[in-house]
Amino acid sequence: MDYLIIGFQDVLNPVTLFWVASGVTLGYILGALPGLGKATGVAVAIPLTFYLTPVAALGMLIGIAKGSAAGSAVSAILLNTPGEPSSAPTALDGYPLARQGKAQKALKMGLYASVIGDFLSTIVLIGLAAPLANYALLIGPVELCAILLFSLTFIGGLSGKSMIKGLIAGAFGVFFATIGLETETFVPRMTFGMLELDDGLKLVPLAIGMLAVAEMIIQAGNLKALDAETANIADGSSKDDREISHSEWRRCIPVILRGTVIGSLIGILPGLGASVGSFLSYGATKRASKTPEKFGTGMIEGVAAAESADNAVVPSSLIPLFALGIPGSVIAALLIAAFILHGLTPGPLMFKQQPRLVADVYAAMICASFIMLFIGYSGQRIFAMIIKVPLRLIIPGVLLLCTIGAYMETGSVFSIYVMLGFTLIGFFAKKLDFSFVTFLIGFVIGPNIELTFRQSLQLLDHRFSNLLHHPIALVFIILTVLTIWWLGWSSSVANSTPKSVEPVAQPSAANQDIHKKREE
Amino acid sequence: MRRANIISGIVLACFGLVMIFAIIPWQIEAGPKGMMSPSLVPTMMMVLITGLSVLLTVINWRARTKESIEDTPNPVSRAELAALVKVGALFALALGLYLWISPLFAGIALVAGALLILGERRPLVLVLMPAGFMLAIWFLFYKVLGTAIL
Numbered sequence: 262m263d264y265l266i267i268g269f270q271d272v273l274n275p276v277t278l279f280w281v282a283s284g285v286t287l288g289y290i291l292g293a294l295p296g297l298g299k300a301t302g303v304a305v306a307i308p309l310t311f312y313l314t315p316v317a318a319l320g321m322l323i324g325i326a327k328g329s330a331a332g333s334a335v336s337a338i339l340l341n342t343p344g345e346p347s348s349a350p351t352a353l354d355g356y357p358l359a360r361q362g363k364a365q366k367a368l369k370m371g372l373y374a375s376v377i378g379d380f381l382s383t384i385v386l387i388g389l390a391a392p393l394a395n396y397a398l399l400i401g402p403v404e405l406c407a408i409l410l411f412s413l414t415f416i417g418g419l420s421g422k423s424m425i426k427g428l429i430a431g432a433f434g435v436f437f438a439t440i441g442l443e444t445e446t447f448v449p450r451m452t453f454g455m456l457e458l459d460d461g462l463k464l465v466p467l468a469i470g471m472l473a474v475a476e477m478i479i480q481a482g483n484l485k486a487l488d489a490e491t492a493n494i495a496d497g498s499s500k501d502d503r504e505i506s507h508s509e510w511r512r513c514i515p516v517i518l519r520g521t522v523i524g525s526l527i528g529i530l531p532g533l534g535a536s537v538g539s540f541l542s543y544g545a546t547k548r549a550s551k552t553p554e555k556f557g558t559g560m561i562e563g564v565a566a567a568e569s570a571d572n573a574v575v576p577s578s579l580i581p582l583f584a585l586g587i588p589g590s591v592i593a594a595l596l597i598a599a600f601i602l603h604g605l606t607p608g609p610l611m612f613k614q615q616p617r618l619v620a621d622v623y624a625a626m627i628c629a630s631f632i633m634l635f636i637g638y639s640g641q642r643i644f645a646m647i648i649k650v651p652l653r654l655i656i657p658g659v660l661l662l663c664t665i666g667a668y669m670e671t672g673s674v675f676s677i678y679v680m681l682g683f684t685l686i687g688f689f690a691k692k693l694d695f696s697f698v699t700f701l702i703g704f705v706i707g708p709n710i711e712l713t714f715r716q717s718l719q720l721l722d723h724r725f726s727n728l729l730h731h732p733i734a735l736v737f738i739i740l741t742v743l744t745i746w747w748l749g750w751s752s753s754v755a756n757s758t759p760k761s762v763e764p765v766a767q768p769s770a771a772n773q774d775i776h777k778k779r780e781e
Numbered sequence: 782m783r784r785a786n787i788i789s790g791i792v793l794a795c796f797g798l799v800m801i802f803a804i805i806p807w808q809i810e811a812g813p814k815g816m817m818s819p820s821l822v823p824t825m826m827m828v829l830i831t832g833l834s835v836l837l838t839v840i841n842w843r844a845r846t847k848e849s850i851e852d853t854p855n856p857v858s859r860a861e862l863a864a865l866v867k868v869g870a871l872f873a874l875a876l877g878l879y880l881w882i883s884p885l886f887a888g889i890a891l892v893a894g895a896l897l898i899l900g901e902r903r904p905l906v907l908v909l910m911p912a913g914f915m916l917a918i919w920f921l922f923y924k925v926l927g928t929a930i931l
Binding site (some may be wrong): 309311312423425426428429432433435436439443445446448449450451453474477478479481482483484577600650652653654656657658660661667669674678681685688689692693694695710711714715720 | 782785786789793804806808809810812813817819820822823826827829833834836837840841856857859860861862863864865866867868869872875876879880888891892893895896898899900901906910914918921928930
């Protein structure tokens with residue numbers, strides 16, 4: 262608690278607050294623009310934070326992640342085009358509300374639900390991460406190796422449509438992480454004589470290529486459909502329909518709280534992502550409603566349910582990262598690079614080694630929630646105007662920022678080559694539904710998997726039977742096998758069952774194609 | 782998607798075999814005696830990728846029907862492939878300008894070229910946007926952040 266007070270003292274100064282607010286604003290705009298999202302925003306912004314103080318830098322990146330989660334509701338409501346896949350359920354009721362002239366009301370409810378979900382989930386993070394980290398310190402290399410293996414399998418199985426493809430992507434991520442000098446023997450691996458590869462591939466150019474540039478190319482290929490959607494923005498809203506009434510608040514408060522609980526739980530589990538959270542929350546609210554048939558026609562509870570869960574996922578997805586050092590989402594994987602860059606190594610030891618910086622991050626997260634409320638409320642009309650800008654004017658700027666971001670990582674043009682190489686991989690991975698989330702997480706935890714695997718082999722004396730002395734590791738290995746079996750079985754059942762089409766309102770068809778393969 | 786899965790499975794399986802039998806032995810030397818081989822984890826990953834790719838091919842091959850092969854649209858549309866080629870060519874041009882002329886020209890070419898590729902034809906926009914971006918980046922890095930990026 263003392264550290265948290267010091268954290269607020271560090272954050273509550275004009276310079277730091279300016280960068281946190283910049284992050285939230287940038288995130289809000291990126292989230293609102295269809296096709297751009299928090300992962301793109303954070304990946305491109307990491308190099309921009311090189312020259313900021315650690316608190317300002319981490320605050321800005323967290324602000325981007327939080328702001329874009331909230332901003333994605335703007336395009337979902339006004340355009341029927343979710344800024345991110347996790348806002349798709351918001352569009353189901355938000356867009357009908359906008360067509361009824363209640364866009365302002367829907368946008369306000371989306372914002373309030375986002376802020377409440379985000380704030381409460383941040384409190385959950387603060388309350389849970391440190392106690393969990395104390396238990397994590399009892400875990401040895403054998404157990405950690407088993408946990409990492411389980412996490413990667415779980416994420417690989419759940420983050421795409423095909424478990425096999427997810428596991429292939431994860432294995433590729435670990436493989437690419439082995440490029441460079443091997444840490445024990447200093448033998449170069451897969452460097453092809455290039456000195457630039459001795460230190461291995463850098464996460465930032467790799468992530469920028471896979472996430473941002475590849476996405477921009479896909480958007481460029483679908484430009485006509487997206488511009489047509491932008492031109493059809495519902496523009497009218499009468500004064501009477503702008504405010505949220507007391508009765509609507511009474512109906513929405515329990516919905517927001519339920520969405521926050523669902524989102525927080527989904528965030529803690531690695532690999533599920535915000536889309537699962539928002540759809541589950543929307544579904545739960547629909548089932549609990551006395552008038553479920555009205556959902557999809559403009560129920561404000563639908564907006565509240567989806568947005569509260571969507572935003573609650575972001576802070577709680579940092580719990581496995583902070584407590585165990587395991588990134589549960591692509592945002593967490595990207596934030597690892599930023600945290601390390603600014604002197605904070607995520608994992609159980611950070612609470613002992615860097616308690617002040619951890620407290621600063623917590624304080625910045627809480628401040629970002631309030632800044633999000635202020636910026637979202639005051640800038641609602643401006644954000645609604647920004648999303649009318651055609652994508653052909655946005656993509657060139659993003660490409661330029663991506664190139665500068667990749668270049669700045671090493672100050673060498675080689676990083677741009679890496680970015681372009683992984684753009685190609687990312688493009689085909691997205692189009693062929695190989696989970697790039699699993700790839701990136703595999704890449705981030707790859708060095709840890711290899712290190713703990715080596716240590717485990719030595720500790721176990723190369724005998725599998727010695728695993729019996731490590732019950733926690735044994736449990737996670739069994740869980741890994743069960744996960745593979747369960748996911749394989751459920752996908753084979755799904756493939757053999759005839760598919761039915763649910764007759765509910767869907768986000769615009771043009772963008773369904775673009776968004777259906779995009780993942781958190 | 783079945784046809785795409787079969788093709789990508791075959792391609793990845795071939796890639797895995799080439800890596801296991803040619804590239805990894807060529808590119809990773811044996812480590813000192815008594816220590817774990819540096820090529821162990823890369824080889825394990827490639828074996829896993831090859832095995833899973835074969836599985837992906839076999840599963841989709843067995844589940845294929847004439848309709849699923851012929852009726853499903855190509856996952857990569859012509860417009861997306863065209864965008865990939867155009868943006869790739871644009872980056873090649875920008876890199877050429879960066880290496881042989883100056884980073885400023887590379888940046889201008891990247892923004893202006895992307896605008897042209899995406900269908901922007903208004904001269905004012907084509908001039909003002911690259912200039913505006915260059916100015917904004919100079920201001921951000923050299924004035925706000927106080928650092929040179931080149």
